[in-house]
Amino acid sequence: MSPSTSPSTTPSTTPSTPDDAGGTTRRAAVSVRGLCKAYGEKVVVDDVSLDIAEGEVFGILGPNGSGKTTTVEMIAGVRVGDAGTVRVLGLDPWTDRHQVTKVLSIQLQESRLQAKITVQEAFELFSALYDDPLPWRETAERLGLGEHLARRFGQLSGGQQQRLSIALALLARPRVTILDELSTGLDPRARRDVWQIVRDLRAAGVTVLLVTHSMEEAQELCDRIAIIDRGRVRALDTPEGLIRAAGEATVMSFVPSAPTDLEELRLLPGVVSVEVAEGQVLVSGGEDVAVPVLAALAAQDVLPRRLQVRTGSLDTAYLDLTAPRLEEHA
Numbered sequence: 001m002s003p004s005t006s007p008s009t010t011p012s013t014t015p016s017t018p019d020d021a022g023g024t025t026r027r028a029a030v031s032v033r034g035l036c037k038a039y040g041e042k043v044v045v046d047d048v049s050l051d052i053a054e055g056e057v058f059g060i061l062g063p064n065g066s067g068k069t070t071t072v073e074m075i076a077g078v079r080v081g082d083a084g085t086v087r088v089l090g091l092d093p094w095t096d097r098h099q100v101t102k103v104l105s106i107q108l109q110e111s112r113l114q115a116k117i118t119v120q121e122a123f124e125l126f127s128a129l130y131d132d133p134l135p136w137r138e139t140a141e142r143l144g145l146g147e148h149l150a151r152r153f154g155q156l157s158g159g160q161q162q163r164l165s166i167a168l169a170l171l172a173r174p175r176v177t178i179l180d181e182l183s184t185g186l187d188p189r190a191r192r193d194v195w196q197i198v199r200d201l202r203a204a205g206v207t208v209l210l211v212t213h214s215m216e217e218a219q220e221l222c223d224r225i226a227i228i229d230r231g232r233v234r235a236l237d238t239p240e241g242l243i244r245a246a247g248e249a250t251v252m253s254f255v256p257s258a259p260t261d262l263e264e265l266r267l268l269p270g271v272v273s274v275e276v277a278e279g280q281v282l283v284s285g286g287e288d289v290a291v292p293v294l295a296a297l298a299a300q301d302v303l304p305r306r307l308q309v310r311t312g313s314l315d316t317a318y319l320d321l322t323a324p325r326l327e328e329h330a
């Protein structure tokens with residue numbers, strides 16, 4: 001496929017991705033096929049394929065050194081792969097780097113700004129690079145940097161440096177943005193603020209590729225998540241799909257007010273297991289398990305005291321998928 005000459009023209013061969021609503025499909029903003037990268041003998045990205053839909057917030061999760069940053073740097077064209085193809089809105093970032101920078105921005109894990117540059121100078125410098133940048137003062141205020149304009153980059157706290165690098169990535173009004181460890185080093189309020197920025201980007205139709213170590217962040221923000229381990233995609237699904245696949249959707253616990261027919265609970269639709277521990281009944285099952293269990297208890301005239309219902313989290317799915325594999329060590 002020859003690269004398009006304009007960022008707004010996307011070849012008709014651009015792959016599409018399933019739409020959540022089913023039926024129709026959404027065009028892929030980012031399409032990766034068979035991507036590979038090795039440093040010397042060490043393969044760090046190993047046959048990665050992904051399609052990210054326009055307007056999607058797509059998460060990449062994985063342990064340290066699993067190849068996440070290398071993958072997104074190849075998507076941005078900062079690095080060239082050894083094999084495979086990448087298309088960003090139909091453009092090839094390895095050969096069309098200039099056109100790609102007009103539609104894609106990347107906030108890298110480590111900022112590449114010089115320590116002596118002031119915040120205002122950084123905003124002015126980056127604004128001058130783009131044809132139609134966002135008004136930088138507004139962006140600075142929004143990211144809580146308005147009062148630090150005269151400070152040098154090297155004097156900012158880690159969280160402030162992080163916010164500056166996010167702000168600079170957004171100045172270009174990108175259609176696709178890559179945020180690498182978005183909230184690392186941010187305090188809880190600043191983290192909420194940058195999460196809101198991601199939601200605003202999604203609402204504005206921007207495609208967001210989010211590299212993160214935070215399960216909470218991934219679960220909160222992402223439409224779909226790829227879990228990468230040792231350079232390979234181990235799972236790719238919605239957060240709910242990953243949790244379901246890990247078999248831990250919902251756990252109910254309660255202390256029954258009277259003897260309970262546990263066998264009846266075990267036979268209810270969606271119930272996977274019923275256990276008793278220290279006077280507490282633990283029922284695990286699918287995400288809709290709570291309603292039939294409560295109805296059955298009511299029919300047995302049993303009150304579920306100290307009732308707690310926990311929905312499953314991504315942690316289990318992540319740990320299952322990235323656990324050390326004995327056969328690989330062998």
Ligand SMILES: Nc1ncnc2c1ncn2[C@@H]1O[C@H](COP(=O)(O)OP(=O)(O)OP(=O)(O)O)[C@@H](O)[C@H]1O
Nearest residue numbers: 039044062063064065066067068069070071109213
């Ligand atoms: N320029 C380089 N030269 C040699 N090895 C490299 C280079 N860049 C990265 N690596 C190695 O490639 C592997 C993958 O690195 P990468 O930064 O992509 O991982 P990551 O999943 O983003 O990790 P983290 O979560 O720690 O940021 C690591 O083992 C890293 O040491």
